[in-house]
Amino acid sequence: MARKNAADTAKEKAAKQKKIAIGLGVVLALAMAYAVHTMLGMGGGSSSSAPQPADTNATTTALTTPAPTATPSAVPAAPSLGSAAPTATTPAAATAQLVSAVPQSAGAGQLQSSSGSAPKTPKTPPAPPTPPAPPAPAPTSAVISVNGSSETVASGSNFPAANPVFELISLTATTAKISVVGGSYASGSATLTLKVNQSVTLVNTADGTRYTIVLLPQGTQPSSSGSSSAPPTDTTGSGTTTTP
Numbered sequence: 001m002a003r004k005n006a007a008d009t010a011k012e013k014a015a016k017q018k019k020i021a022i023g024l025g026v027v028l029a030l031a032m033a034y035a036v037h038t039m040l041g042m043g044g045g046s047s048s049s050a051p052q053p054a055d056t057n058a059t060t061t062a063l064t065t066p067a068p069t070a071t072p073s074a075v076p077a078a079p080s081l082g083s084a085a086p087t088a089t090t091p092a093a094a095t096a097q098l099v100s101a102v103p104q105s106a107g108a109g110q111l112q113s114s115s116g117s118a119p120k121t122p123k124t125p126p127a128p129p130t131p132p133a134p135p136a137p138a139p140t141s142a143v144i145s146v147n148g149s150s151e152t153v154a155s156g157s158n159f160p161a162a163n164p165v166f167e168l169i170s171l172t173a174t175t176a177k178i179s180v181v182g183g184s185y186a187s188g189s190a191t192l193t194l195k196v197n198q199s200v201t202l203v204n205t206a207d208g209t210r211y212t213i214v215l216l217p218q219g220t221q222p223s224s225s226g227s228s229s230a231p232p233t234d235t236t237g238s239g240t241t242t243t244p
Contacts, residue, residue, distance in 0.1 A: 136173065138171060138172055138173070139155075139171050139172070139173060139218055140154065140155050140171070141153060141154045141155060141171070142155075142168065142171050142176050142215060142216070142218070143215075143216040143217075143218075143220045143221075143222050144159055144160075144168070144176070144194075144213065144214070144215055144216065145212075145213070145214040145216055145223075146159065146160040146166075146211060146212070146213055147210075147211060147212050148212070148223075149223060150214075150216055150220070150222045150223045151222045151223075152222050153168045154168070155168055155169075155170060155171050156168065156169075158181055164181060165180065165181055165211065166178045166179065166180060166181060166211075166213070167179050167180075167181050169191055173218060174195060174196045175193055175194065175195055175196070175215070176193070176194045176215045177191045177192070177193050177194075178191065178192055178194060178213070179191045179192070186205075194213060194214075194215040195215060196215050196216070196217050197214065197215070197216070197217065198214070198215070199212055199213065199214045200212070200213050200214075201213075
């Protein structure tokens, strides 16, 4: 009678362990299926590469052979679905974490501000000063009136053309230095300075010939030879008479 009870107890124990093994296998298969579904949703993996659930028949066969003399052991608790399921992470959240973790640098032609300082605008260099205008070159000829007849006289040449008595030594824009050809002035000076629009009267003491000479402004058109036009008025109010 005691043996029958022991055999019945062993059978009941084996049946109980078989049910527990089948339940554990189902729970494990569900957990693995949930994990595979989550991984496929994240990375788009193929279902063909998902792990297959364990063969419950093999586990059951291994557990159906009880040891009559073995001491009953505590049945392990079934794993919960919450602990077996991995934490689900959406692709958008994973991408945002990757972007925030990678330091971004400025591209070509862009400004990048550093902490504590702002980009400075380069200063425009000042414009170079305008160089002064070069002085006007000295004229090479002048219009000189002798006794009311004006003509163009080149520097270094004698005038008037009809009776060359004087020589034009040098010129500026407003003055001219003249000398007496083959003679000198009564003052002992070798040259006489003419100014624009100021008449100078010279007298030849040998024959009493008078010469009224006026330096006309640059650009004045000379009169025809033998013109009897009156000489310009002396703007200073005083004339100069020199006896050569």
